[in-house]
Amino acid sequence: MQPSPAPSQELAQLSDKKAPLRRALWAAFVYLLAGLAWIAFSDSIAESWFTDPETLSSVQTWKGFFFVVTTGLVLFIALLRQLRKDRALLRLQHDQSQALRRRERQLRVLMDNLPGMAYRCRYDEQWTMLFVSEGCTALTGYEPYELTNNRWVSFADLLDEDNNTRLSREVKAALDKGESYSVEYALTRKDGSTIWVWERGRCVEEDPGGLVLEGIILDISDRKKLEKELEELAIRDSLTGLFNRREMTRILEEELARAKRYQRPMAVLWIDFDHFKDVNDTYGHAAGDSVLVSVSRLLKDSVRSVDSVGRFGGEEFVAVLPEMDVPGATEAAERLRRRVGKEPLPLGKGTSVPLTVSVGVAVYPNHGLTASKLCAAADQAMYRAKERGRNCVALAHLSEQAHNEL
Numbered sequence: 380m381q382p383s384p385a386p387s388q389e390l391a392q393l394s395d396k397k398a399p400l401r402r403a404l405w406a407a408f409v410y411l412l413a414g415l416a417w418i419a420f421s422d423s424i425a426e427s428w429f430t431d432p433e434t435l436s437s438v439q440t441w442k443g444f445f446f447v448v449t450t451g452l453v454l455f456i457a458l459l460r461q462l463r464k465d466r467a468l469l470r471l472q473h474d475q476s477q478a479l480r481r482r483e484r485q486l487r488v489l490m491d492n493l494p495g496m497a498y499r500c501r502y503d504e505q506w507t508m509l510f511v512s513e514g515c516t517a518l519t520g521y522e523p524y525e526l527t528n529n530r531w532v533s534f535a536d537l538l539d540e541d542n543n544t545r546l547s548r549e550v551k552a553a554l555d556k557g558e559s560y561s562v563e564y565a566l567t568r569k570d571g572s573t574i575w576v577w578e579r580g581r582c583v584e585e586d587p588g589g590l591v592l593e594g595i596i597l598d599i600s601d602r603k604k605l606e607k608e609l610e611e612l613a614i615r616d617s618l619t620g621l622f623n624r625r626e627m628t629r630i631l632e633e634e635l636a637r638a639k640r641y642q643r644p645m646a647v648l649w650i651d652f653d654h655f656k657d658v659n660d661t662y663g664h665a666a667g668d669s670v671l672v673s674v675s676r677l678l679k680d681s682v683r684s685v686d687s688v689g690r691f692g693g694e695e696f697v698a699v700l701p702e703m704d705v706p707g708a709t710e711a712a713e714r715l716r717r718r719v720g721k722e723p724l725p726l727g728k729g730t731s732v733p734l735t736v737s738v739g740v741a742v743y744p745n746h747g748l749t750a751s752k753l754c755a756a757a758d759q760a761m762y763r764a765k766e767r768g769r770n771c772v773a774l775a776h777l778s779e780q781a782h783n784e785l
């Protein structure tokens with residue numbers, strides 16, 4: 380079997396447009412040469428071999444037949460070979476185009492069933508889409524033709540400035556390293572709603588207009604929502620929805636650092652229910668839970684938006700009040716105490732119970748310079764409020780350092 384030419388050889392043959400003419404001319408030349416040689420030499424050889432004119436005439440007739448049959452046979456073989464080659468080539472072309480169509484169909488089915496959108500875009504300011512898969516409609520709300528070539532909107536129009544800047548930065552960093560990029564950002568859909576997407580892509584080639592990027596964009600809103608819920612769960616108390624002890628400790632440290640940096644006061648209120656055990660014992664634990672929930676709402680509604688309220692555990696609540704000095708903190712604590720004691724708290728099933736709280740107040744820098752000192756000072760103050768008969772506010776003792784300075 381004849382070895383098939385190497386692909387580069389095939390390519391060179393294909394790109395040489397004059398090759399068929401050259402080959403045809405060569406065949407014609409060989410035929411002419413053979414024909415002329417035959418005419419020139421066969422006659423003289425026949426004449427030298429056959430002297431009898433009658434025999435010579437019949438030899439010349441047979442010689443003519445021989446020439447026609449031989450050239451016809453050569454032509455037949457050459458044509459047969461060529462036609463077979465053409466047929467094989469046509470079959471190959473047909474098979475290849477069938478395979479190509481099959482692959483295109485598979486690719487389209489795959490892309491259209493992607494849980495997102497496949498794209499090919501220019502690396503420009505508009506992220507000009509050269510191609511987007513059918514998933515574009517479900518993802519963005521826009522039909523593929525509306526987004527392609529920025530016909531109605533550009534992809535950049537779907538991103539706010541922050542997200543667009545982040546995407547540009549990530550893509551550039553990946554391109555600089557010659558790696559693929561992967562980035563999460565928020566995208567505004569046609570109906571104005573915002574979704575979170577995850578994009579992964581890479582630079583595939585350079586076309587005359589610049590770099591081209593290819594990749595996929597998937598909707599990850601559900602995952603983001605779940606992450607947010609998990610984050611919330613990690614920082615919230617499951618019963619009341621207020622911040623939990625860990626988050627309140629973090630907030631307190633953060634506010635304290637800010638207070639120190641700007642040399643401003645800040646306060647911690649330690650709030651504890653009076654005789655809460657009686658509520659549980661009389662009305663049951665579930666009723667006690669309802670009271671805790673409604674008091675949490677009450678406490679949250681009674682503080683400023685910059686203040687934070689959390690449940691430290693059991694029926695102990697803590698409020699962190701930034702920018703609050705001793706008179707302000709005492710007044711805020713009094714206000715809270717009055718508000719809780721003013722109305723009976725609902726127990727569920729239409730009943731309610733009057734309840735009071737005792738509040739301890741500690742202020743930075745007067746009652747402590749660290750979070751733990753402030754908490755301990757506020758807690759002790761709250762116990763003093765209990766000792767004074769409950770339903771009252773007690774201020775922490777001056778810390779040793781503050782005492783010396785004052």
Ligand SMILES: Nc1nc2c(ncn2[C@@H]2O[C@H](COP(=O)(O)OP(=O)(O)OP(=O)(O)O)[C@@H](O)[C@H]2O)c(=O)[nH]1
Pocket residue numbers: 618651652653654655656657659663664665666667668671692693694765769
């Ligand atoms: N319903 C309910 N009760 C709780 C929860 N956490 C703690 N408690 C109850 O809160 C009560 C706290 O009781 P104590 O520490 O004796 O305090 P108190 O009865 O409020 O009395 P004083 O603080 O001294 O005024 C206990 O009965 C606990 O069971 C909770 O999540 N739900």
